[in-house]
Amino acid sequence: MGIVSIDGWTVTQWDAIEGFKNGLHLFTLDELQEVAINNTEESQDVTGAGGSILNSNKRNKGCNGTGTNGLLSGGLMEVQTGGKQTTKDIVILQKDTITVTADMASANKVSITKTPTGTAGAEIQYVYVKGATEVVTTYQQAVDAGEGKFAYDNKEITFAASAIAEGNVVTVYYNVKLTDDTGVKITNDASKYSTECELVYTGLAKNACGKEACFQFSVPRADFTGNFNLEMGDSQTTHSFEWTALKNKCSTSNNFWDFIIFPDED
Amino acid sequence: MLKRCGVCNKEFEPCNQCPSGGYAWRKTVCCVEHSVPFLAILEYKRNLKSKDEAMEILNKYTDIEYNDDVKKIVDEILFVPVAESVESEIDEADEPVSKPRSRKKS
Numbered sequence: 001m002g003i004v005s006i007d008g009w010t011v012t013q014w015d016a017i018e019g020f021k022n023g024l025h026l027f028t029l030d031e032l033q034e035v036a037i038n039n040t041e042e043s044q045d046v047t048g049a050g051g052s053i054l055n056s057n058k059r060n061k062g063c064n065g066t067g068t069n070g071l072l073s074g075g076l077m078e079v080q081t082g083g084k085q086t087t088k089d090i091v092i093l094q095k096d097t098i099t100v101t102a103d104m105a106s107a108n109k110v111s112i113t114k115t116p117t118g119t120a121g122a123e124i125q126y127v128y129v130k131g132a133t134e135v136v137t138t139y140q141q142a143v144d145a146g147e148g149k150f151a152y153d154n155k156e157i158t159f160a161a162s163a164i165a166e167g168n169v170v171t172v173y174y175n176v177k178l179t180d181d182t183g184v185k186i187t188n189d190a191s192k193y194s195t196e197c198e199l200v201y202t203g204l205a206k207n208a209c210g211k212e213a214c215f216q217f218s219v220p221r222a223d224f225t226g227n228f229n230l231e232m233g234d235s236q237t238t239h240s241f242e243w244t245a246l247k248n249k250c251s252t253s254n255n256f257w258d259f260i261i262f263p264d265e266d
Numbered sequence: 267m268l269k270r271c272g273v274c275n276k277e278f279e280p281c282n283q284c285p286s287g288g289y290a291w292r293k294t295v296c297c298v299e300h301s302v303p304f305l306a307i308l309e310y311k312r313n314l315k316s317k318d319e320a321m322e323i324l325n326k327y328t329d330i331e332y333n334d335d336v337k338k339i340v341d342e343i344l345f346v347p348v349a350e351s352v353e354s355e356i357d358e359a360d361e362p363v364s365k366p367r368s369r370k371k372s
Contacts, residue, residue: 119290119293120308122280143304
């Protein structure tokens with residue numbers, strides 16, 4: 001049986017939001033926690049004698065959407081920041097905390113866990129040594145170890161004689177380059193801005209007689225803003241978003257959106 | 267926090283935001299000119315450059331007043347046993363002694 005009217009239907013489930021750019025799939029948000037689609041229009045009264053309303057001028061029609069996905073979406077972040085995800089040339093910060101053993105103290109050396117990347121001679125830059133009195137001494141990287149200086153080579157940090165003692169805690173921060181395709185990065189470039197894409201909301205609807213059907217809510221031009229929050233509180237970090245529908249001038253229909261209910265059958 | 271140049275005694279404000287590509291010298295030395303001898307000294311210390319290779323570079327920078335952190339290494343690079351340079355003039359039984367080679371100014 002076909003569906004010939006929206007009357008009597010209610011949306012019972014928002015399944016997902018799919019994002020596309022010229023047919024290319026950008027993201028799927030399928031852990032939706034909050035969804036809102038707001039439609040707006042302003043009207044200005046045209047008044048006559050005694051202020052009686054004769055007519056109204058309507059303008060500023062618009063539509064915008066907001067929502068929250070329970071999981072982070074890289075594709076959505078690309079649209080919101082204008083950035084691109086990459087799995088190449090990723091550099092992360094590594095922190096090593098090393099408790100000095102008797103052997104390390106006698107050799108005046110400690111080993112770090114990974115190979116640092118960066119400017120030769122400044123791969124580590126500073127090292128912090130907490131002594132027995134809890135006083136933290138900062139050492140600066142130099143070509144050779146000396147007073148207040150340490151040398152680095154091949155995952156080994158060398159101090160001057162007697163600079164470190166057993167039980168001291170050495171803290172080292174340095175950058176490590178990940179092997180390609182072992183991590184992913186998205187960059188929020190200050191010179192790039194959020195972009196637009198086509199959105200299709202999908203889900204289920206039910207009518208008063210208990211009949212279920214699918215719905216699709218399509219926005220040909222959803223212009224995302226760069227306003228989104230990554231927050232942590234009582235629950236996990238969620239991914240919020242907001243967009244404004246743009247008039248689809250490229251189409252003859254000028255649609256902000258289409259709302260379709262259809263039976264899930266061949 | 268000011269940092270002493272990795273080559274000379276001049277203090278400078280290090281910068282971690284140097285543009286990528288090329289050597290980010292502002293992290294280690296006070297001026298771009300000093301980055302060349304600095305790398306030569308560092309690579310010699312890390313056994314990535316031979317003494318002769320490092321010496322060839324340092325001999326082009328004869329007007330630098332090296333700081334105490336690197337002076338010992340610089341001297342090590344620039345000093346060679348006499349036996350090596352005037353081999354023919356020394357009796358085979360003589361002990362080799364050290365003298366500076368081609369360093370114009372320290």
